[in-house]
């Protein structure tokens with residue numbers, strides 16, 4: 001069975017961008033693939049979280065993974081920091097990756113601009129750690145949002161370079177996986193391109209009805225359509241993207257028709273979106289509360305996941321060491 005790997009950094013609660021861009025695919029894939037989903041706590045060190053924040057935030061994401069429907073009996077769920085083999089592979093990949101390549105990664109350039117007083121080596125080598133996360137399990141598919149494409153390209157580079165260097169066909173070149181045929185970018189409702197934690201424009205899975213309504217009603221719109229059947233400007237298209245994610249097709253078609261004949265009322269559209277988001281996320285929110293309270297269960301799941309992930313990575317690293325000429329570990 002083909003292997004699938006993905007992870008999310010524990011830097012806050014999951015939002016609709018994370019859900020529709022990544023987690024929804026996790027849930028779908030767990031029935032068809034050998035899946036390993038982890039919590040990228042090492043990656044979150046690039047912004048220097050406090051120890052107590054790490055404990056808290058990793059638990060939050062684990063509860064949210066489970067609440068979204070990731071089933072620990074089907075998929076392996078683990079903490080990145082529980083599997084030390086990752087670090088060994090990270091070191092090997094770092095030796096084969098050039099400074100210029102890493103400096104060209106857009107997310108590095110962006111992060112370096114955002115935190116100029118903390119441009120650390122971990123930030124620079126973020127893609128090689130991500131490559132190690134994926135390739136330690138020899139995964140072929142990686143469900144992620146569109147913004148991860150460049151990191152995925154680096155992961156394929158690491159695989160290819162290793163194979164070429166040692167004349168082997170050992171690592172597969174992992175491909176991004178999108179829930180539907182093309183990558184989905186969940187927009188921000190503030191008129192900015194993307195919903196994201198650093199954009200401060202997120203609707204979180206754990207937001208209650210009142211908060212969701214408030215956020216949606218504030219969404220940026222325009223003066224309304226001026227000609228029939230005109231193209232939707234970006235801010236309006238964004239609202240329709242939400243409809244396509246959480247509403248029934250008839251609802252989408254209804255508002256699309258209203259747009260086309262210029263009778264659309266944005267207030268009604270927003271109310272509908274808020275209502276449908278609430279309906280969609282309500283059961284998830286309830287389960288988040290339940291799982292968050294069950295710390296014993298979450299610790300048990302993380303422990304079992306760590307064992308399985310360790311076993312999978314150790315098998316790969318054993319072969320990597322052989323290929324590279326290192327002795328087997330005692």
Ligand code: ADP
Nearest residue numbers: 017018021022144145184185186194195196197
């Ligand atoms: P954020 O951008 O809020 O910091 P992360 O970088 O932690 O979120 O992203 C975790 C996962 O969610 C990644 O796979 C990423 O591609 C996906 N993701 C995040 N925001 C969006 C979005 N607005 N649309 C689609 N996918 C997204």
Ligand code: TRP
Nearest residue numbers: 005006007008009040043130133
């Ligand atoms: N870079 C991803 C993000 O920002 C998180 C991540 C780390 C990841 N390692 C990974 C995703 C391996 C997929 C596979 O969201």
